[in-house]
Amino acid sequence: MNTLEINNVSKIYANGTKALNGVSLKISNGMYGLLGPNGAGKSSLMRTIAGLQTTSSGNVIFNGNDISKEPSKIRQYLGYLPQEFGVYPRMSALDLLNHIAVLKGVLNKKARQAQIEALLIKTNLFEHRKKAVSNFSGGMRRRFGIAQALLGNPKIIMVDEPTAGLDPEERNRFLDVLSEVSSSVIVLLSTHIVEDIRVLCSNMAILYNGQIVKQGSPENLIQDLQGKIWKKPVPKSDLAVLKNKHNVISTRLLGGKTSAYVFSEQQLTTDFEAVPTDLEHVYFHILKTSKTNNYAA
Amino acid sequence: MLLKLISFELKFHFKQASYLLFTILFLFSGIYLGIQEGAINPENKYNIHLFSSLISLAVVFLIVFQTAYTVLRDKANNATQLIHTTSVSKFQFLCSRFLGIFMSSSFSTLLYVLGLFISIVIDPFQIYNDVNSDFINFFWPWLIIILPNVFILTALLFTVALLTKKTPLIFFSGILIFILFWVNNFYIGSPFTGGKLVVAEQTIKKVALFDILGLCSSYEQTQFWSPLQKTKQLVKFSGTLALNRIIWLSFGLLLLIINYWSFSFRLSQKNKSKSKKSIFSILKKKRQNTIEHTEYQPVFVVKKSFKARFKEFIHLVFIDFKSTIFSKTFLLLCMVWIGMLLAAILHNISGQDVYGNILPTTGLLAGLILEPLAHIGLFLIVFYAGELVWKSRQHHFNEILDAVPTQNNILLFSKYAALFLLPIFIIFLAIITALSIQIAFGYHNIDVKLYISIFYFGGSSLFIYGVLSLFIQQLVSNKYLGMLFSLVCIYGLGYALPSIGVQHPLASILQLPKIGEGYSEFIGYGQLTNFFNWMNFLWISATLIILLISFKIYKRTSENRFKNQFKLIFFNWRKSQRFALLVLVGFVCISSIIIDVKSTPKSFTDDMTFRENYEKNYSKYKEHLTPIITSVKTKVLLEPKNLTYTVDGNYTIFNNTNKAIDTVLITVREKLDEFSIKGAKIIQEDIALADVKLLVFKPILLPNESRQMNFKTYKVIGDFELQKDMISNGTYLRNSTFEPRFGYQKVLEIVHKGERKKRGLPIKDKKENTKDYMFENTSRPKQDFETWVTTDKGQIPIAPGKLIDTFSTDNTVTYHYKSQIKTDNNLSYFSSNYKKVVENYKGISIEVYHLPKHNTNVDEIIKATKATLDYGNANFGSYPFDHLRIAEVPLHWKFGGHALPGTIAFQERFFTQDTSNATKGINQLSRVVIHEIGHQWFGHKMSPASGKGGNMLTETMANYMEAQVLEKMYGKTMVRRLSNFGRRRYFNFRSSASIEEPSLHLVENETYVAYRKGFVVMQSLKELIGEKILNASLQELLEAHQEEESAKSIDFINILLSKVDIEKQNLINDWFKKRIDYDLNLKNVKYTQSNNNKYKLTVHIEANRYETNLKGEKSKINTNENFTIGFYDKHPDYRNAKPIFKTIRLEKGENTIVFNLKNLPNYVVLDPLVTRLDEDISNNIFEIENDKL
Structure with missing residues (x-):
């Protein structure tokens, strides 16, 4: 069993931005979702775990090793797919995977070739293996990203916004791959797509302004709000009044008509219809609460 | 809108760190050059033009940086789609970006010119009387040279940037322009390159048109200007210069039109092309379908053993090296490099005109590789240090790479290794090129060791620059800033102290001595090697300290900040690191002390101070009568192996004046250990850079009285002393080195006007020349000469005079020489491991002493010697000696030959002259042999x-x-x-x-x-x-x-x-x-054919003659003299042309002369043997076609 402990980690950049503020998490094997809006600190947290940036305070312990002091202790077992990445020009997928595999310590040529081949097949890139990665489409490049993250013997895989910009088919394929490997390793999935978390993760945390504002299993979080989300179709002109009056967590357009979703312990009026709670409601509710509580970085 | 866009662009440029750095550098360079003594002569308009124009060369790099930033900034910041979808028109977009670069760069160059102008007008040393303080003198070169250059360069680099969208190619284009400039200038021997070559006018004209910066065109216009013209006249916007500017400006404009025409806001589709399906791809697909589809499994990861780390290291180096050498930029660079080498080698071995062909010896080719290697290698290192360090970040691949478990030191070390493989690769290419030329020219005496030494002598400094550049790239936050800082640092450290007059070898920080031209077959790189090794040891040790710090502060994270990294230098040193640092600091200290102790730097200031004091203290003896030397007897002990020599001199001095001499001043270049003149007492002694003694004769030296003078000098040549006189194999010791010279030595006076003024010495009157010194020339009798020269066994000692006897011991050999007739005081002593070739010719023993390897030209030397002896004996009286020795001396002697009585020192390069093809041009070897033998009569x-x-x-x-x-x-x-x-x-x-x-x-x-x-x-x-x-x-x-x-x-x-x-x-x-010169112009030739098949030629000639006075003013004078005219069947430069010569009389102005000839010539040539000083002789030849009357 692999364990990752994040203890009260803060990160302040040189320009004064407080990217992480006392983040504490405990993660073990399985898929763990990090949900948060843009700029919440998800990528900063991932870079900190990967040892790509130092912490301002706090520490990160992986399998008992303090990687704030010895980042190499996690890198040996790390598969990392950053949010955005480029590749060297003119290098084929095969050559680039080979290059990264060697750097990850897969020095046995036969084993390396076999693993690369398997990964190329798994990510459906085999027939493109000799093409330059720089010419790949966005989806292909993402799949290449996961292939490189799975090289070697990773015990922790971190994927930062992996499905952004993928078409549904690509997204499913990608999530399948992650799901397959997650039984014996930690997979840390950072995203702002709630659906990905719901489908894949047994545990999750919501980040807002560099702080963990909620954590737990998606089921439990949904359960907590069950029966407390109400929907009301509302004309746009009345939306402001409704927002002032009730705890509107989100609005949604359906067939050109706006519906407001309101958090309330009980039905407010008869024109409020109870809806089954999903993770998106949880996410919006927590964000709303966080904003109200004025979590500031 | 356009104005607002331009204003935005200008603001963008003014905020760029590189732009500000360049602009400040330009301004200070202008000021520095202006106040630097001797750099620029402000009395001379041409000089101002030359120095102002120079900025054209530096502005290339500013434009490279600004173009890269401007044109590629949208792509680099992923803003292309954003900008290209705005309402800006194509014209506004391109025009504003182009003008932004053009205007900002022009402004920077203007600051340079202003800096130059202000510092010259201020003239802090008040040296010059007639300073050109008129701003037009500075503004004019800016207007006709610099501003058009900025336009042309911007247009060119802007085009490269727009078409390729590749930063390396923009940089490469800049470097190419820089290289082409130097190649052009070397080719025509312009003042920028020392101006020693003599190149045909037509060649200069062609190069002047081809030169993109127009500096060769300025040279073309002014090449024959007199000093007066250069002082008074501005370079004119006419002739080739105007044509050059118009051609290149039109070219720039054309490029801009092409840019406008080809530019589109649409995204390029070239990378989206579908892969072609071929039979091979179908076969591959079939194979893919048959492969065994294995399931993904985690695989064993090797723990970090040494072998594993080594494998990782090799892999990283290979990937970086491979991706670099197969990149378009590097391939282009290699092509330019090989092209440059081929041009340099072919230019050198197939000498122009009078210089004759030279054999492609390995020593010559190694030198020709080493010289440009220092420059191209520097650019290579600085550029690729940036590329390698920033490669992963530039391609946004860093987060993946930084997350791999490879150790930091392996990552960093692999960058160093990949970088150092690049110069090794280009040296290897250079050697292959040189070898190919040797084989192609049938030269098989290939010295493999010497080729291998290029890696050491050329590669060491590149290693030093490489470490420094990579270290700087680690610290800075921008690749291009890193490149700029690296260049500034390398040049700054190397030249800052020497430029303010500190002449110590240690003052050139991180610079190694240049060794390329120093190769001689006598001794290889000789004493230079020893000096080089120590300097190399010192700077490599210092570099390793930088390397150590580089490893210590290296962090792979993206948040590298100079402050954080700087802190790391001072803290947390591990024990092993401390030890390594201590050892390296120890090496630096020890080698610095050794270099300091062993080198004997004579600084410019020391030399000037000595000369100043000499003139101030001793010029009062200028008019004092001095005795002369009538007999010279020396015992010279040469110990080349130990690099020491001893001279024991026994001279007779004689008062040949009609007055008694009571005091005499003597000056000797080397310090004397013993010195005495019978009846003379030293009353003042001054040993600084020379040995100066003032003696009083007691009793006084009467007219016609002789006395004995004895002296002894023992010289040990220091390890780092680059003494030409003695090397371990190839001594050529001149008597002027150790012999006391009587009287005040005017030659020691400071010549430079500024330096004289600064030191309070009177400025020499220019008009001194007008005084007729003919009646002040002093005659003196010649002297007897006898010497015993001893040297190490295995070498042959040579001196002027008849060889009387030889003696030898177990370790030494002594030759006794005595002059047959009285000689002049022009004596030298030779010693080397010579091979001797003797031939007796009409009672004269012709002896050629040469290095055993250099036997190719001995026959030609003897042939020319015989021809000269025959001509001399027939026309100028008999040759005065019974022997004629020609002895080879090392390449570091810059003369061609030096004639001593009966003995000639002949420089090494003539023994490697290729005379096989010499008759087509000038037989340089024979020319120098004849000249030096000629001195046996005339001298x-x-x-x-x-x-x-x-x-x-x-x-x-x-x-x-x-x-x-x-x-x-x-x-x-x-x-x-x-x-x-x-x-x-x-x-x-x-x-x-x-x-x-x-x-x-x-x-x-x-x-x-x-x-x-x-x-x-x-x-x-x-x-x-x-x-x-x-x-x-x-x-x-x-x-x-x-x-x-x-x-x-x-x-x-x-x-x-x-x-x-x-x-x-x-x-x-x-x-x-x-001072007379001519302007002859054969304007026209017409002919008719008469009935008796004869041809009547009517030749129109304009003849003018000019006299230049001492002020340099030229005036037309009368012409009425005979000239030769030649009628040629072939061009007069063909060796087998058969001309008919006739004498004609020409008067000032137009002349028409009629000739009746049996055959119609193809060429009519006025003054065919070039007997008149005529600036342009191209109009002295007329080719007859069908111009019948």
């Missing part, structure tokens, strides 16, 4: 009195001998070539002379007058009075002055005048006593 048999005009009697006459003997050996065409060379070089060097030209008969050290003008004048004289009368006159002079060093140039002129009529007398006086 030794007849020695001139000291003073003005002496060089006319020696060098001019030896040149005349060259012409006569070469004509006998190889025909008139070679003389035409040689005279043409003399003519061109005369105008060329006159143009760069700092003082006005003396007349030939008053020439001192102006070689362009004595050698070049002298050659042409002697050809005129021969044509005027005939070879017979001329030679008889020379023989008369020789006979009259055999006993004493007493001949004066006027004596020769008087002999000539006594033999000719008044008309010829006038011409002789003009040619020798005035």
